[in-house]
Amino acid sequence: MVDLLSRHLYSSPRVYLRELLQNGVDAITARGPDGGGTVAIETGGGALRVHDDGVGLTEDEVHRLLATIGRSSKRDELGFARHDFLGQFGIGLLSAFLVADEIEVVTRSARARNAPAVRWTGFADGRYRVEAAERDEPGTTVTLRPRPGSGELLSPSVVADLARAYGSMLPIALTVDGVPITGDGPPWRAAHADPARRRRALDAYCQELYGFEPYDVIDLDVPEAGLTGVAFVLPRPVAPTARGAHRVYLKRMLLAEGVEGLLPEWAFFVRCVVDAGELRPTASREALYEDELLETVREALGDRLRQWLVRLSETDPARLRGFLRLHQLGVKAMALQDDEMLRIVDRWLEFETSAGPMTLAEFRRRHPDGRYSTGVEEFRRLAAVAGAQGVGLVNGGYVHDSEIIERLPDIDPDAVLRRLDAAELTTHFGVLDPGTELALRPFLASAQRAVDKLGCEVVIRDFDPASLPALYLTSRAAQHQAELAEARDVADDLWSDVLGALNGAVEADRPQLVLNHRNPLARRVTALAEEGLIELAVQGLYGQALLLGHHPLRAADTAVLNRSFLGLLEWAVHDPEATQ
Numbered sequence: 001m002v003d004l005l006s007r008h009l010y011s012s013p014r015v016y017l018r019e020l021l022q023n024g025v026d027a028i029t030a031r032g033p034d035g036g037g038t039v040a041i042e043t044g045g046g047a048l049r050v051h052d053d054g055v056g057l058t059e060d061e062v063h064r065l066l067a068t069i070g071r072s073s074k075r076d077e078l079g080f081a082r083h084d085f086l087g088q089f090g091i092g093l094l095s096a097f098l099v100a101d102e103i104e105v106v107t108r109s110a111r112a113r114n115a116p117a118v119r120w121t122g123f124a125d126g127r128y129r130v131e132a133a134e135r136d137e138p139g140t141t142v143t144l145r146p147r148p149g150s151g152e153l154l155s156p157s158v159v160a161d162l163a164r165a166y167g168s169m170l171p172i173a174l175t176v177d178g179v180p181i182t183g184d185g186p187p188w189r190a191a192h193a194d195p196a197r198r199r200r201a202l203d204a205y206c207q208e209l210y211g212f213e214p215y216d217v218i219d220l221d222v223p224e225a226g227l228t229g230v231a232f233v234l235p236r237p238v239a240p241t242a243r244g245a246h247r248v249y250l251k252r253m254l255l256a257e258g259v260e261g262l263l264p265e266w267a268f269f270v271r272c273v274v275d276a277g278e279l280r281p282t283a284s285r286e287a288l289y290e291d292e293l294l295e296t297v298r299e300a301l302g303d304r305l306r307q308w309l310v311r312l313s314e315t316d317p318a319r320l321r322g323f324l325r326l327h328q329l330g331v332k333a334m335a336l337q338d339d340e341m342l343r344i345v346d347r348w349l350e351f352e353t354s355a356g357p358m359t360l361a362e363f364r365r366r367h368p369d370g371r372y373s374t375g376v377e378e379f380r381r382l383a384a385v386a387g388a389q390g391v392g393l394v395n396g397g398y399v400h401d402s403e404i405i406e407r408l409p410d411i412d413p414d415a416v417l418r419r420l421d422a423a424e425l426t427t428h429f430g431v432l433d434p435g436t437e438l439a440l441r442p443f444l445a446s447a448q449r450a451v452d453k454l455g456c457e458v459v460i461r462d463f464d465p466a467s468l469p470a471l472y473l474t475s476r477a478a479q480h481q482a483e484l485a486e487a488r489d490v491a492d493d494l495w496s497d498v499l500g501a502l503n504g505a506v507e508a509d510r511p512q513l514v515l516n517h518r519n520p521l522a523r524r525v526t527a528l529a530e531e532g533l534i535e536l537a538v539q540g541l542y543g544q545a546l547l548l549g550h551h552p553l554r555a556a557d558t559a560v561l562n563r564s565f566l567g568l569l570e571w572a573v574h575d576p577e578a579t580q
Helices: 002-010 015-034 060-066 070-079 094-099 157-166 194-210 292-315 317-335 339-348 358-368 375-389 403-408 422-428 434-439 441-454 476-490 491-505 521-525 531-548 555-572
Strands: 038-042 046-053 100-110 118-124 128-132 139-146 172-176 218-224 227-233 246-250 253-257 270-276 371-373 393-395 457-461 472-473 512-518
Touching: 002 070, 015 046, 015 094, 015 139, 015 157, 015 253, 046 253, 060 118, 060 128, 094 100, 094 139, 128 531, 157 172, 157 457, 194 218, 194 227, 194 270, 218 292, 218 375, 227 292, 227 358, 270 292, 292 317, 317 339, 317 403, 339 358, 339 403, 358 403, 371 375, 371 403, 375 393, 375 422, 403 555, 422 472, 422 512, 434 441, 441 457, 441 531, 441 555, 457 555, 472 531, 512 531, 521 531
Parallel strands: 038 172, 246 270, 371 393, 457 512
Antiparallel strands: 038 046, 046 139, 100 118, 100 139, 118 128, 218 227, 227 270, 246 253, 472 512
16 A cells, blocks of 8 residues: 555655645644644755644554554544645655655644654555654654655755745745745735736746746636636637646645646636635645536636626727737637627627628628638638629638637627628629620530530629639539539449439539639630630630639549640640641
8 A cells, every 4th residue: 555655646756745744734733823833844964854833643643643544534533634634635644655765753742731752653665663752842743764766856955946836825834944935825815005016926926937928817716615816818829729737726735737627628828826725636636626616616717717808808909809819719619608708709809801800790790791601712712702792701711710600690680691602603793795695605615515524614704803814613512512423433333323313313503614704814715716725725714713712623623724734835836837
């Protein structure tokens, strides 16, 4: 049991000092106001000594407490399992075996008048002995002598660093070799002349702990768990998958510097320092025990962060915009579940649109019949065309954007944006006059033959921007058909027949190659008369439209693109006299 608990329960031998401090503070708590409330650590002489003026133990209590592992009922009988103690497991002293093969405890009880001092010596192999000792005042001294290889962990500098890390907020007087370690308690509870000075002090505290000056500081308070603390908002973007590790104290003793699970997963944009009186640690005291209270704390802290954002939107919109630029992913994740966050996103977070960056609320005001795309590439190929036709388009292709747009009616039934079907853009294009359309029928027939095997329909329209000679548009139904056809080509005979039946059951809907009659190059192409040149030119415009629209290229598309390029190059260098 000694080997199991001391060598396998804890992740690092550095926790030995935390457990010794815990025992000392608990002893002082048990003694009550009659004690001095001091823990003094001494190094040097090849040993580490931890003195406390706590309640101490009688010889009978030594046998029952120090020589027995995990006997919580015995601790209850003796009054050592009280709620306000730091330790609740009765095994912390064994952590000293991480750095020593022998633990010596000299103690004298403050409860029993004229109780003699007792020395308990425990060994890593499980043996122990109890004998009389000399000690004038009540209290306890624990002495460790490092085993080979552990001397550095008991060196003065390391001991002082560990004492500061674990015990600097303890409500007792803690010293290392006479140097005070404890200060005035949690920095967020310190008194300051005004809010500005308090903020500067907390900024400096964050800089000392985490190495950054926070974008903002949020006070935390969960009375149910006796929790207080601060959340420091990160001043730089961070990935949502980043590990949200926080500094947690339990009854002002540091539990760990990298505690996870304290906040909701979406709150990755803050780092917290908290002290709690009611949360339970795991047996190793290196993490929080997952129970209903921890879940309550997690929800309460999430609510506190939401309240901070709402308050910021009401009192300092410019600062809120700055925060959203830094941590928009976290806020978007909140907006998927929380209506108040959705209102903040709708009103303050800028989205990419065909009319430039703007909030969703402003976009709907300017474009009551606006649309959104579900892919970044779709937005990029259609934004300019849609904007030129007066169709407002929002880029919903980034993380959470489409889901947010689709959730807008939850907070406002009139806040509706419909998903764009690219084929519907043709309804906004200008049609040619009947005379021009009649004159272009021979060309259209030749152009259709050029791309017919590619499953594409050629139409001629008049639209902006005039710089665009051709546009490839495909509806969602056409995309579905193309995916079925591609899957059928690579499937075995059985599945090919099944997919073929599915494809046949879908009403034919072909992608369109829309030639822009407003573009000078497109007009010159429509004026061609030679069948072979029309074929090459139309296939070249088809390939250029695919590339410009970032459409995936099939093998047939690549072949046509190469053929048209080489064919047009041949026509460009063609020497008529050489063929005569």
